[in-house]
Amino acid sequence: MTSPAGSQTTARAPAPHQHLELAVSTVVFSLRPGPAQDRPTLWLPLVRRIRDPFCGRWALPGGPLEDHHDLAASARETLKATTGLEPRHLEQLYAFGDVDRSGQTDQRVVSIVYWALVRPEEDAEADHGDNVAWFPADETLRRHEDGTAPLAFDHGVILRYALQRLRAKITYSPIAHAFLPEEFPLTRLREVYEAILGRDLDPSNFRRQVLAQGSVESTGRRMTGTNHRPPLLYRSAPNRSRYTLTIEENP
Amino acid sequence: MTSPAGSQTTARAPAPHQHLELAVSTVVFSLRPGPAQDRPTLWLPLVRRIRDPFCGRWALPGGPLEDHHDLAASARETLKATTGLEPRHLEQLYAFGDVDRSGQTDQRVVSIVYWALVRPEEDAEADHGDNVAWFPADETLRRHEDGTAPLAFDHGVILRYALQRLRAKITYSPIAHAFLPEEFPLTRLREVYEAILGRDLDPSNFRRQVLAQGSVESTGRRMTGTNHRPPLLYRSAPNRSRYTLTIEENP
DNA sequence: TCAAAAGTGTTACGTGTACACCCATGA
DNA sequence: TCATGGGTGTACACGTAACACTTTTGA
Numbered sequence: 001m002t003s004p005a006g007s008q009t010t011a012r013a014p015a016p017h018q019h020l021e022l023a024v025s026t027v028v029f030s031l032r033p034g035p036a037q038d039r040p041t042l043w044l045p046l047v048r049r050i051r052d053p054f055c056g057r058w059a060l061p062g063g064p065l066e067d068h069h070d071l072a073a074s075a076r077e078t079l080k081a082t083t084g085l086e087p088r089h090l091e092q093l094y095a096f097g098d099v100d101r102s103g104q105t106d107q108r109v110v111s112i113v114y115w116a117l118v119r120p121e122e123d124a125e126a127d128h129g130d131n132v133a134w135f136p137a138d139e140t141l142r143r144h145e146d147g148t149a150p151l152a153f154d155h156g157v158i159l160r161y162a163l164q165r166l167r168a169k170i171t172y173s174p175i176a177h178a179f180l181p182e183e184f185p186l187t188r189l190r191e192v193y194e195a196i197l198g199r200d201l202d203p204s205n206f207r208r209q210v211l212a213q214g215s216v217e218s219t220g221r222r223m224t225g226t227n228h229r230p231p232l233l234y235r236s237a238p239n240r241s242r243y244t245l246t247i248e249e250n251p
Numbered sequence: 252m253t254s255p256a257g258s259q260t261t262a263r264a265p266a267p268h269q270h271l272e273l274a275v276s277t278v279v280f281s282l283r284p285g286p287a288q289d290r291p292t293l294w295l296p297l298v299r300r301i302r303d304p305f306c307g308r309w310a311l312p313g314g315p316l317e318d319h320h321d322l323a324a325s326a327r328e329t330l331k332a333t334t335g336l337e338p339r340h341l342e343q344l345y346a347f348g349d350v351d352r353s354g355q356t357d358q359r360v361v362s363i364v365y366w367a368l369v370r371p372e373e374d375a376e377a378d379h380g381d382n383v384a385w386f387p388a389d390e391t392l393r394r395h396e397d398g399t400a401p402l403a404f405d406h407g408v409i410l411r412y413a414l415q416r417l418r419a420k421i422t423y424s425p426i427a428h429a430f431l432p433e434e435f436p437l438t439r440l441r442e443v444y445e446a447i448l449g450r451d452l453d454p455s456n457f458r459r460q461v462l463a464q465g466s467v468e469s470t471g472r473r474m475t476g477t478n479h480r481p482p483l484l485y486r487s488a489p490n491r492s493r494y495t496l497t498i499e500e501n502p
Numbered sequence: 503t504c505a506a507a508a509g510t511g512t513t514a515c516g517t518g519t520a521c522a523c524c525c526a527t528g529a
Numbered sequence: 530t531c532a533t534g535g536g537t538g539t540a541c542a543c544g545t546a547a548c549a550c551t552t553t554t555g556a
Contacts, residue, residue: 004456006327018318020273020316022273024360025276064272065348065361066270066349067359069350070348070350071346071349071361072350092345092346094343094498095322095343095346095363097321098321098365099319099320099321108318110316110347110363112348112361112463113340120538161498166318184555186508186509187507187508202545202547202548203507203508203509204508204509204510204511204547204548205545205546205547206548207509207510208506208510208546209544212544221526224556225555226506226507226508226555227505227506227507227510227536227554228506228507228508228509228552228553228554228555229506229507229508229552229553229556230445230508231507231508231509232508233508242534247345247412352524352546436535437535437536438534438535453518453519453520453521453539454534454535454536455520455521455535455536455537456518456519456520458535458537459518459537460517460518460535461518462540475526476528477527477533477534477535478527478528478529478532478533479526479528479532479533479534480525480526480527480533480534480535480536481526481527482534482535482536483535483536483537
């Protein structure tokens with residue numbers, strides 16, 4: 001049983017009259033070549049804090065809930081402003097609201113956290129400010145947990161949970177497409193699964209299963225310029241799964 | 252694709268300077284004999300609103316986020332106060348925060364919604380105020396959606412999502428136990444599944460699958476006073492599933 | 503002609519489902 | 530002894546995993 005939020009506490013230290021703030025943050029995942037040029041790896045953008053608490057540490061991009069914006073819209077807006085990203089897939093992750101998570105005794109922050117998937121091309125276009133940088137997700141989590149480079153606030157907990165959710169969801173939902181361009185050969189798609197699940201998949205079985213499931217459809221066109229047999233290109237098929245349990249729509 | 256929250260809006264009607272409030276509500280499910288004494292049915296407690304907006308309508312139990320309480324603790328506290336319930340299973344459902352969901356132009360309410368499972372005995376003990384009553388879940392949702400008896404705010408949307416989540420989760424997680432007393436024959440457990448999924452299950456296969464999965468263990472004792480072969484009693488086994496993706500702990 | 507990746511076919515195995523059958527108790 | 534639900538055994542369908550094999554391109 002994972003319990004990143006800690007056990008359910010009833011009452012905490014008596015902080016007199018905390019100010020309540022509502023924030024929206026997002027864990028953005030992108031798939032890029034790994035640090036050692038090998039298989040693709042999950043990366044995420046972080047923002048360096050320039051004031052206390054946790055000044056100097058890295059944190060998830062986010063900001064206060066904006067007036068006149070729904071929660072998801074606020075997440076999109078803040079992401080656009082801080083990282084230039086407009087993610088293809090955006091989904092609510094969890095609401096974090098422990099009394100003492102803000103790191104300040106006079107303020108309580110409740111964060112509605114979203115998670116997002118973007119294509120590698122998109123983050124390349126984005127113009128990052130000086131205080132935004134991308135990091136490999138697994139390494140970031142590891143360095144948070146062993147104390148080498150802890151993230152601000154409870155963002156390490158949030159990152160761990162987001163990774164869990166991504167890895168769980170990819171096994172029953174065709175979200176892998178959100179990492180890829182419009183058209184792609186099935187091998188690209190398989191590499192996405194392999195990167196996220198952290199293990200190799202049998203190419204032939206993968207092919208059959210994906211096609212049987214109907215989440216992709218052939219474009220009829222083939223890739224060119226390969227030094228081997230040119231593969232067929234596929235596109236993501238309209239979602240016809242019966243058990244969708246999402247609330248946010250995605251474009 | 253279900254989209255109870257509506258499509259992702261960017262900007263809404265320009266309400267000048269809304270006051271922001273953070274609330275915590277809970278969808279509580281209990282399994283009771285159905286309206287026609289037949290198979291068990293899902294019920295939930297609702298609270299009648301005694302002021303505008305939506306005065307007179309039924310709403311989910313909830314209240315403002317309490318100082319010095321974490322989110323789940325606040326949910327428990329409010330539930331205890333309004334319905335006398337102390338649910339066995341409590342889990343965060345979703346955060347609802349559309350700009351116009353409060354029904355008032357000068358106020359914006361973001362609700363962190365939990366869902367809970369209680370045993371029938373527990374709700375019997377609870378002392379309900381005059382404005383609390385229990386309703387069959389499916390009928391309530393139907394009467395909300397056909398306009399016969401609409402719930403307050405967006406609580407119909409929330410109820411629908413909670414039912415979906417319950418029905419999805421029961422297929423891969425042993426939460427059904429939360430509806431039952433400490434010890435129970437497997438037939439009781441099967442009836443829980445049948446009630447929630449809305450279809451009959453093969454008793455022999457159900458038995459084998461549940462036992463193989465290891466979510467229950469035998470007490471060695473048998474039930475007495477039946478007018479047929481006395482069944483073995485089982486209890487819920489310590490959770491050893493590897494892929495738990497919950498954040499709140501449950502007792 | 504060779505390397506490399508695309509794509510097809512075949513088989514073994516495990517899991518879920520349907521259903522026949524026996525067991526233990528009270529009436 | 531019968532009705533009722535508890536509990537076991539078994540055959541079959543189907544999805545998944547393993548892997549041998551053929552196809553098509555550029556170098």
